[in-house]
Amino acid sequence: MMVDYPQIASSWLKQFGNFLESGDVASTVSCIHAGGYLRDILVFTWNNRCLHGHSKTAAYLGDTLAAAAIAEVKPDLRAGLAPEYGPLTDHLPLRAVSGGFTFTCAVGLGRGYFSLVYANGEWKALVVMLKLEDIRGHEEIAWSDVRTGRREDIEANPQVLIIGGGQTGLNVAARFKRMGINSLVVETNHRIGDNWRKRYPTLALHSPRKMNSMLYQSYPRTWPVFTPRDKMAGCLEQYVQSQDLVVWTNSRPLPHPTYDVAAKHWTVVVDRAGERVTLTPAHIVVAAGVLGAPRMPNIRDKALFCGTTLHSSEYHGGKSFAGKRVVVVGAGNTAADLSQDLTFHGARSVTMVQRSGTWVVSGSSMRILMERMYPEELEVDVCDLMTMARPLELMRRVDKATEAQMMEQEKETHRGLREAGFNITSGKGFLVLFYEKHSGFWLDFGCAELIRSGQVTVKQGVEIARFTEDSVVFTDGSSLEADVVVFATSYESICDTMRGVFGDSIMDQVGPVWGVDGEGELRGCYRPTGHPGLWFAAGEFYQSRAFSKQLVGGFSLLCS
Structure with missing residues (x-):
């Protein structure tokens, strides 16, 4: 036709x-x-x-x-x-x-x-x-027309306090600046980018550079396709300077901010490098990610263990574990990265403990898909618009309709993993797992081959029940000698972590953050949370680029 x-x-x-x-x-x-x-x-x-x-x-x-x-x-x-x-x-x-x-x-x-x-x-x-x-009245204005104002004015009386100076918080702050809204970012680390620098050295983004652009600032063509840890950290630090953002490092809000319903503003005390500063912003945006504090399981007889136990957030590279017998608890993206890094650095053995199924797709396949969504010849905001125009509920149906095709495409990778005892889940694709659970998947950049070749072994369908002096004992009664146990067991909800800042009375009014509602829209992010003046920004670079402006709509004539 x-x-x-x-x-x-x-x-x-x-x-x-x-x-x-x-x-x-x-x-x-x-x-x-x-x-x-x-x-x-x-x-x-x-x-x-x-x-x-x-x-x-x-x-x-x-x-x-x-x-x-x-x-x-x-x-x-x-x-x-x-x-x-x-x-x-x-x-x-x-x-x-x-x-x-x-x-x-x-x-x-x-x-x-x-x-x-x-x-x-x-x-x-x-x-x-x-x-x-x-x-209307808050249109983005050209950089040459941005009112520089005085930094002291913003610091003394910010309209918005942004908690978190990672890529999400900085994208939100840059958007607000262009819309004439004064915002102050507080970051607990000593330097912007430390949230990346403190992680393992071989860490890199699993999505191509175009998808991970910051607002108003694309990467040069010479930038690596998959951005390494230290380049990402340096990029964020430079972004604060190039976008002229107001950021306090080594700073955090102290418990417990109060909200004045009549005056429509918060009173919050910020610890700024040991100095207490009281601020009265109209809005607080929590941009500390969807994940909160590290989740460590409470396992019996842990004190008996003579080896090392740590959460993946404390893992700074496999070099110090050369020659060690390492158990990695978890089977998602982080567990795969750590297992690969430990093998590369000469661990004596690496065992991945997989409790339930995991969805795995090759990094090369996902790169092709992502680069079609974000081709080099199109502007990032155009790609964001087209991505936004695909409802998650529709993409769920696409995932279901194309599952057999995807499984066929990945059959060699999946066959090798299954033969090694790894449980491949099906029925939910990457987008659904990302938006619903933020876990349960990994994009493969080499770990699957290590499992297939036996360099990384899999203990499937069990959890660690207890420790001995030199081993872990699983729920099926079997045991494994170990020198190091790394818990890649994710993190608690940011809502639970923020209870320590805002208190139960405020957080009890806040609905779930992340996951999807009955219409397939993200819950609690870039939309009303249930408490006036309190907002959450989370997700990948796309979400903070595309939806940061929507926060201002939710503010509903903030500056009027």
Whole structure:
């Protein structure tokens, strides 16, 4: 079938735009496939929503469309957003006409993206996403026009206090600066980037550089595809200078901040390198990641063990464990990295303890997928927009539909792992495991071959029940001599860790942070948490780039 995709996109968008502008709910919904999705990022409400099917979409728009005052719907013809015709995903035969658009709404300017599929003789939107791009009066301003102000003014009276100076906190701070919102970042480490420097030396990002760009600052073409630990640390430290951010290192909020409902601000005491400073920000953004304090299992007779036990967060490289018998508890990304690093540095033996199943895909396969999502020729914000326009619920269905194809693609890797006693899980792909659990998977960059060759052995389906002086005893009664036990057992929820800062009375009002709700939207991140003035920012680089602006929408006219 010959497809005049520019005409199809233009005709559909004109019709859809007219219906939006006229406030005609039924006609607007008719432009969407019966099984399609409407994703709303702060256009119709001060929240992120994803509606599936005509009835839910109509009910939602019936309450919100008129007040949104959509107008001036126009195609966005930037590279990557001009109409295109091709497969909806790499693995599905379903083809779609996709493109971007711009519009105005009651509170500012918006951008959108659609994917149209052909059904019953008509082109309908399988997905249409509308997001608030700029709040009127708080538009991003060009760097040359940024009001430098005085650092002392920001430090004395920040509008927003950001807890955490990693990539998420810095992306959020850079976004706020461009939107004219004064923010102060507090970081517990002595230097920005120490959250990377303190980890094992061979650590590198598992996703390509384009996906891991910082806001307003892309990497040079000579940058490694997978960014090493120390380069990432140095990049973050330099980012503070190049973006002119206000950061206090060696600083942390003290228990317990209080919130004045009438005045709509916090009172929080910050320990700044031993000096106590009282601040009254309107908002606090916790950008310390989705993971909180290290989780160490309580195992019987640990005090009897004459060897070394440590959490993976305390692991600084395998060099000091050369010649040692090492047990790594866990079978996710970190456990795989550590097992590979220990083998490289000459550990006498490395045993990975796997309690349940793990989803494994080769790093090369995932690199191909990620580089298709973030090709070098497109701007990062264009790639972010298109990524945002793919509801997680839809991607779950894609994962399920393409599971057999993925398993076939990885069959040699999986066969070798299974033969070595490793449990490969199925039924949930990387995206689902990442967003629902933030665990249960690894991207393979060599550990699978070490397991297949016997250089790393697997103890599967058990946990450590107790220690002896020189061994660990498992729940099945077997034992293993060991000199070192490394617990790659993840971390507690950031909500639990923050109870030590905010107290139970505040945190009891906060819903879950991370995981997904019934519409497939992230819970608790970049959206209302349940307590006024308290927000969480977490996830990969994409989330903090794409959704940091949405925080300001949630602030709801913060500076007015």
